[in-house]
Amino acid sequence: MDPRPATTPLRASDSDRDATIERLGDALAEGALDTTEYNSRLERAATATTLAQLHPLTADLPPSPTALARQEAARKAAQDHADQRAWLNEWGYWAGGAAIMTAIWAVNCLRAGEWDYYWPLAPLGIWAAILLSYALWPERKHSDRRTHH
Numbered sequence: 001m002d003p004r005p006a007t008t009p010l011r012a013s014d015s016d017r018d019a020t021i022e023r024l025g026d027a028l029a030e031g032a033l034d035t036t037e038y039n040s041r042l043e044r045a046a047t048a049t050t051l052a053q054l055h056p057l058t059a060d061l062p063p064s065p066t067a068l069a070r071q072e073a074a075r076k077a078a079q080d081h082a083d084q085r086a087w088l089n090e091w092g093y094w095a096g097g098a099a100i101m102t103a104i105w106a107v108n109c110l111r112a113g114e115w116d117y118y119w120p121l122a123p124l125g126i127w128a129a130i131l132l133s134y135a136l137w138p139e140r141k142h143s144d145r146r147t148h149h
Contacts, residue, residue: 010051020045020054026064033061083138090131098124 021042028038041057048054101120109115 012048012051012054016051016054017045017048020048020057023058023061023064023067026066027058027061030064030066032064087131087134090134094124094127094131097127 024033024038024041024045027033028035033041045054045057048057098120101124105116105118105120
């Protein structure tokens, strides 16, 4: 939904027209519009130049279960993408930590003149196990926690 007022003289974009046309198609499929009314509104949507011309074409339509499901799917896909990006970023932090700890270990070994036990293995292993646990057992979303009575 566009937060701008329906009476605004702002020009409509292609995506604004496409969203209106898609909403009209949903209304036709759901039986809220007959073919004649759909075709009339479709023509006006395709030629609309302002948001004020688009708004009345869908203002009287009931909420669309199809559109709501599509919005929810898009929201979930965006959230999943953001979660995946955050998880991959965490691996970047792990790699940076591995580089720093390995450098400290190597410098200390060179100073001592012998190659000691690779101590970064313990913290890096624990950190990696935690990151892997997020992939194997993702946190349940709040909506999944609700019980249905």
